[in-house]
Amino acid sequence: MYVMVRCKNCGKENRVHEYTVDQGEGLFCDRSCVSSYRRKPSVIKARFWSYVAIGGEDDCWPYIGAVTSKGYGSFTFYLKNKRVSMVSSRFAWTATFGVISKSVEVCHNCPSGDNPVCCNPKHLFLGTHKDNMQDMQRKNRRIPSQGVNHYRATLSDDDVREIIHMSKIGHEQRFIAKVFNKSQATIWAIIHRKIWKSVEL
Numbered sequence: 001m002y003v004m005v006r007c008k009n010c011g012k013e014n015r016v017h018e019y020t021v022d023q024g025e026g027l028f029c030d031r032s033c034v035s036s037y038r039r040k041p042s043v044i045k046a047r048f049w050s051y052v053a054i055g056g057e058d059d060c061w062p063y064i065g066a067v068t069s070k071g072y073g074s075f076t077f078y079l080k081n082k083r084v085s086m087v088s089s090r091f092a093w094t095a096t097f098g099v100i101s102k103s104v105e106v107c108h109n110c111p112s113g114d115n116p117v118c119c120n121p122k123h124l125f126l127g128t129h130k131d132n133m134q135d136m137q138r139k140n141r142r143i144p145s146q147g148v149n150h151y152r153a154t155l156s157d158d159d160v161r162e163i164i165h166m167s168k169i170g171h172e173q174r175f176i177a178k179v180f181n182k183s184q185a186t187i188w189a190i191i192h193r194k195i196w197k198s199v200e201l
Helices: 018-022 031-038 041-049 088-097 129-138 157-168 173-180 184-191
Strands: 002-006 013-017 074-079 082-087 105-108 124-127
Touching (some): 041 074, 041 088, 074 088, 088 105, 105 129, 124 129, 173 184
Antiparallel strands (some): 074 082
């Protein structure tokens, strides 16, 4: 038996077999309608909140979707035919209060301690990157490691001092790069204090 089903995207009625409807299919005219429907702001927001474990008004609302290596939730959607990934807390703020500037960061202020995957709008506030770093320091949260403490560091503080010293006494950057098995670009950046700026000379 066939039934008439209205497309969830465009509203056009289509003749669909009732078995197909029972299986949860046949709700759209074609793939283009499916794609268009999934890109609607209301649908994107609904999909996002389906990944959030919403609790009490003052509770943390953890994001239960994909999580980055740094522990932050990551929500992916399509915006004007472009695939976009956004930190879940930032999307939660945007979905609740509206679009914000790229230069503004969404920070956490969870009562039981900052929770990177929390999406409760009451636990979020806006600030600059500097505000965010100062907030982390006040709360004794981990600040990204610099210099020798960085997980990818292959030089020591003494190596950096020696590189700068060798440059000052006239050694070419190409020679210094060979001594320390580094690229000339890296040596240039160290000498000009673009990187390893935390090392005291």
